[in-house]
Amino acid sequence: MTRPTIRVQEAPFDLAAECAALTEGRTDTGGLASFVGICRADDNLSAMVLEHYPGMTERAITRIAEEACARWPLTGCTVIHRVGRLTPGEPIVLVLTASAHRAAALESCAFLIDWLKTKAPFWKREEFAGGGERWVEAKAEDDAAAARWSAPGDPA
Protein backbone atom coordinates (compact mmCIF):
# COMPACT_ATOMS: atom_id res chain seq x y z
CA MET A 1 0.00 0.00 0.00
CA THR A 2 1.17 3.52 -0.78
CA ARG A 3 2.76 5.34 2.15
CA PRO A 4 1.38 8.87 2.35
CA THR A 5 3.60 11.91 2.82
CA ILE A 6 2.33 14.04 5.73
CA ARG A 7 3.72 17.40 6.82
CA VAL A 8 2.55 20.09 9.25
CA GLN A 9 4.57 23.27 8.76
CA GLU A 10 4.57 27.06 8.97
CA ALA A 11 6.36 27.48 5.64
CA PRO A 12 4.54 27.71 2.31
CA PHE A 13 4.49 24.67 0.02
CA ASP A 14 5.38 24.41 -3.66
CA LEU A 15 2.49 22.78 -5.55
CA ALA A 16 4.57 22.00 -8.67
CA ALA A 17 7.41 20.49 -6.65
CA GLU A 18 5.01 18.33 -4.62
CA CYS A 19 3.26 17.09 -7.79
CA ALA A 20 6.63 16.27 -9.35
CA ALA A 21 7.74 14.40 -6.23
CA LEU A 22 4.59 12.26 -6.34
CA THR A 23 4.95 11.18 -9.98
CA GLU A 24 8.73 11.16 -10.38
CA GLY A 25 10.13 7.84 -11.58
CA ARG A 26 6.70 6.21 -11.94
CA THR A 27 4.88 5.08 -15.07
CA ASP A 28 1.76 3.66 -13.39
CA THR A 29 0.08 6.98 -12.53
CA GLY A 30 -2.64 8.09 -14.91
CA GLY A 31 -4.15 10.92 -12.91
CA LEU A 32 -3.16 13.32 -10.19
CA ALA A 33 -5.86 15.22 -8.25
CA SER A 34 -5.04 18.25 -6.14
CA PHE A 35 -6.86 20.44 -3.65
CA VAL A 36 -5.35 23.67 -2.33
CA GLY A 37 -7.21 25.40 0.50
CA ILE A 38 -6.64 29.17 0.51
CA CYS A 39 -7.12 31.79 3.22
CA ARG A 40 -10.20 33.81 2.20
CA ALA A 41 -10.78 37.40 3.33
CA ASP A 42 -14.33 37.18 4.74
CA ASP A 43 -15.64 40.12 6.81
CA ASN A 44 -12.52 42.27 6.45
CA LEU A 45 -10.30 39.50 7.76
CA SER A 46 -6.64 40.53 8.09
CA ALA A 47 -5.12 37.19 9.13
CA MET A 48 -5.96 33.62 10.07
CA VAL A 49 -4.00 31.99 12.89
CA LEU A 50 -3.93 28.20 12.82
CA GLU A 51 -3.24 26.32 16.04
CA HIS A 52 -2.75 22.55 16.22
CA TYR A 53 -1.99 19.71 18.61
CA PRO A 54 1.60 18.66 17.82
CA GLY A 55 1.88 14.90 17.72
CA MET A 56 -1.83 14.15 17.57
CA THR A 57 -2.20 16.19 14.37
CA GLU A 58 0.36 14.12 12.48
CA ARG A 59 -1.15 10.89 13.84
CA ALA A 60 -4.68 11.91 12.86
CA ILE A 61 -3.70 12.97 9.33
CA THR A 62 -1.65 9.80 8.83
CA ARG A 63 -4.64 7.70 9.85
CA ILE A 64 -6.96 9.55 7.45
CA ALA A 65 -4.43 9.26 4.61
CA GLU A 66 -3.87 5.55 5.28
CA GLU A 67 -7.65 5.08 5.17
CA ALA A 68 -7.67 6.75 1.73
CA CYS A 69 -4.82 4.51 0.54
CA ALA A 70 -6.79 1.45 1.73
CA ARG A 71 -10.05 2.51 0.07
CA TRP A 72 -8.65 3.60 -3.30
CA PRO A 73 -5.79 2.15 -5.40
CA LEU A 74 -3.49 5.15 -5.00
CA THR A 75 0.03 5.40 -6.39
CA GLY A 76 0.76 8.45 -4.27
CA CYS A 77 -0.71 10.68 -1.57
CA THR A 78 0.54 13.92 -0.02
CA VAL A 79 -1.09 16.05 2.69
CA ILE A 80 0.57 19.29 3.83
CA HIS A 81 -1.22 21.51 6.37
CA ARG A 82 0.19 24.87 7.38
CA VAL A 83 -0.02 26.37 10.88
CA GLY A 84 0.71 29.79 12.32
CA ARG A 85 -0.36 33.19 10.97
CA LEU A 86 -1.59 33.26 7.36
CA THR A 87 -2.86 36.26 5.41
CA PRO A 88 -5.66 36.30 2.79
CA GLY A 89 -4.59 34.69 -0.48
CA GLU A 90 -2.04 32.40 1.16
CA PRO A 91 -2.43 28.63 0.75
CA ILE A 92 -3.39 26.74 3.94
CA VAL A 93 -3.60 23.08 2.98
CA LEU A 94 -2.52 20.83 0.11
CA VAL A 95 -3.99 17.42 -0.71
CA LEU A 96 -2.56 15.42 -3.62
CA THR A 97 -3.75 11.98 -4.67
CA ALA A 98 -2.43 9.98 -7.62
CA SER A 99 -3.85 6.83 -9.17
CA ALA A 100 -3.93 4.89 -12.41
CA HIS A 101 -7.36 6.37 -13.20
CA ARG A 102 -9.07 9.67 -12.51
CA ALA A 103 -12.04 8.48 -10.45
CA ALA A 104 -9.87 7.09 -7.63
CA ALA A 105 -7.70 10.22 -7.61
CA LEU A 106 -10.63 12.66 -7.57
CA GLU A 107 -12.73 10.74 -5.04
CA SER A 108 -9.89 10.14 -2.59
CA CYS A 109 -8.86 13.80 -2.78
CA ALA A 110 -12.39 14.88 -1.85
CA PHE A 111 -12.53 12.25 0.91
CA LEU A 112 -9.26 13.52 2.40
CA ILE A 113 -10.23 17.17 2.54
CA ASP A 114 -13.67 16.36 3.97
CA TRP A 115 -12.14 14.23 6.72
CA LEU A 116 -9.33 16.70 7.43
CA LYS A 117 -11.96 19.27 8.33
CA THR A 118 -13.58 17.05 10.93
CA LYS A 119 -10.89 14.63 12.20
CA ALA A 120 -7.63 16.56 12.42
CA PRO A 121 -6.93 18.73 15.50
CA PHE A 122 -6.55 22.20 13.97
CA TRP A 123 -8.27 25.39 15.14
CA LYS A 124 -8.58 28.64 13.21
CA ARG A 125 -8.65 32.07 14.84
CA GLU A 126 -9.62 35.00 12.63
CA GLU A 127 -8.08 38.44 13.12
CA PHE A 128 -9.84 41.48 11.65
CA ALA A 129 -8.58 44.79 10.33
CA GLY A 130 -10.51 46.62 13.07
CA GLY A 131 -8.59 44.76 15.79
CA GLY A 132 -11.20 42.15 16.75
CA GLU A 133 -10.72 38.40 16.66
CA ARG A 134 -12.83 35.26 16.87
CA TRP A 135 -12.43 31.50 16.78
CA VAL A 136 -13.93 29.85 13.72
CA GLU A 137 -16.81 27.58 14.74
CA ALA A 138 -17.18 24.06 13.40
CA LYS A 139 -19.85 23.80 10.71
CA ALA A 140 -22.58 21.17 10.60
CA GLU A 141 -22.18 20.97 6.81
CA ASP A 142 -18.55 19.89 7.28
CA ASP A 143 -19.74 16.97 9.43
CA ALA A 144 -22.33 16.12 6.78
CA ALA A 145 -19.70 16.28 4.02
CA ALA A 146 -17.46 13.88 5.94
CA ALA A 147 -20.34 11.57 6.85
CA ARG A 148 -21.18 10.90 3.19
CA TRP A 149 -17.98 8.83 2.96
CA SER A 150 -19.00 6.52 5.80
CA ALA A 151 -20.48 3.31 4.47
CA PRO A 152 -22.62 1.25 6.89
CA GLY A 153 -20.34 -0.63 9.24
CA ASP A 154 -17.36 1.70 8.81
CA PRO A 155 -15.63 2.42 12.11
CA ALA A 156 -15.30 6.12 11.17
Added chain:
Amino acid sequence: MRVLYFAWVRQKVGMAEEEVFPPAEVGDVAGLMAWLGTRSPGHAAAFANARQIRAAVNQEFATPDQPVRPGDEVAFFPPVTGG
Protein backbone atom coordinates in the same frame (compact mmCIF):
# COMPACT_ATOMS: atom_id res chain seq x y z
CA MET B 1 -1.67 13.34 34.55
CA ARG B 2 -0.73 15.87 31.86
CA VAL B 3 -3.62 18.06 30.70
CA LEU B 4 -3.40 20.16 27.52
CA TYR B 5 -5.71 22.98 26.41
CA PHE B 6 -6.18 24.35 22.90
CA ALA B 7 -7.85 27.31 21.19
CA TRP B 8 -10.42 29.18 23.34
CA VAL B 9 -10.26 26.52 26.05
CA ARG B 10 -6.56 27.44 26.48
CA GLN B 11 -7.38 31.15 26.49
CA LYS B 12 -10.09 30.79 29.15
CA VAL B 13 -8.07 28.46 31.40
CA GLY B 14 -5.10 30.81 31.01
CA MET B 15 -2.47 28.15 30.29
CA ALA B 16 -1.57 25.67 27.58
CA GLU B 17 -0.88 22.71 29.85
CA GLU B 18 -0.57 21.60 33.44
CA GLU B 19 0.28 18.54 35.51
CA VAL B 20 -2.66 17.56 37.71
CA PHE B 21 -3.30 14.92 40.36
CA PRO B 22 -7.07 14.42 40.53
CA PRO B 23 -8.58 12.39 43.38
CA ALA B 24 -9.11 8.68 42.79
CA GLU B 25 -12.86 9.08 42.20
CA VAL B 26 -12.12 10.99 38.97
CA GLY B 27 -12.23 8.05 36.60
CA ASP B 28 -13.30 9.29 33.20
CA VAL B 29 -13.17 12.29 30.83
CA ALA B 30 -16.46 13.75 32.10
CA GLY B 31 -15.34 13.43 35.73
CA LEU B 32 -12.01 15.06 34.94
CA MET B 33 -13.77 17.99 33.23
CA ALA B 34 -16.01 18.51 36.27
CA TRP B 35 -13.01 18.39 38.63
CA LEU B 36 -10.87 20.70 36.48
CA GLY B 37 -13.75 23.20 36.45
CA THR B 38 -13.27 23.70 40.20
CA ARG B 39 -9.58 24.64 39.99
CA SER B 40 -9.88 28.37 39.16
CA PRO B 41 -12.34 30.92 37.78
CA GLY B 42 -10.64 30.51 34.39
CA HIS B 43 -11.11 26.74 34.49
CA ALA B 44 -14.73 27.26 35.55
CA ALA B 45 -15.34 29.59 32.59
CA ALA B 46 -13.69 27.17 30.16
CA PHE B 47 -15.65 24.14 31.35
CA ALA B 48 -18.96 25.94 31.98
CA ASN B 49 -20.53 24.39 28.89
CA ALA B 50 -19.05 20.92 28.64
CA ARG B 51 -20.99 20.16 25.47
CA GLN B 52 -18.91 22.69 23.53
CA ILE B 53 -15.69 20.88 24.45
CA ARG B 54 -14.08 17.86 22.82
CA ALA B 55 -11.41 15.68 24.39
CA ALA B 56 -8.53 13.41 23.47
CA VAL B 57 -6.86 10.81 25.68
CA ASN B 58 -3.29 9.94 24.73
CA GLN B 59 -3.77 11.77 21.41
CA GLU B 60 -6.92 9.86 20.38
CA PHE B 61 -10.36 11.51 20.28
CA ALA B 62 -12.28 10.42 23.38
CA THR B 63 -15.90 10.31 24.54
CA PRO B 64 -17.00 11.60 27.98
CA ASP B 65 -17.17 8.07 29.40
CA GLN B 66 -13.62 7.17 28.36
CA PRO B 67 -11.46 6.19 31.39
CA VAL B 68 -8.53 8.39 32.40
CA ARG B 69 -5.62 7.21 34.55
CA PRO B 70 -2.51 8.68 36.16
CA GLY B 71 0.13 9.11 33.46
CA ASP B 72 -2.37 9.80 30.68
CA GLU B 73 -2.11 12.82 28.40
CA VAL B 74 -5.58 14.37 28.22
CA ALA B 75 -6.44 17.30 25.95
CA PHE B 76 -9.50 19.58 25.87
CA PHE B 77 -10.44 21.76 22.90
CA PRO B 78 -13.34 23.07 20.81
CA PRO B 79 -14.62 21.12 17.78
CA VAL B 80 -11.85 21.14 15.16
CA THR B 81 -11.82 23.65 12.26
CA GLY B 82 -8.89 22.70 10.02
CA GLY B 83 -8.72 22.10 6.29
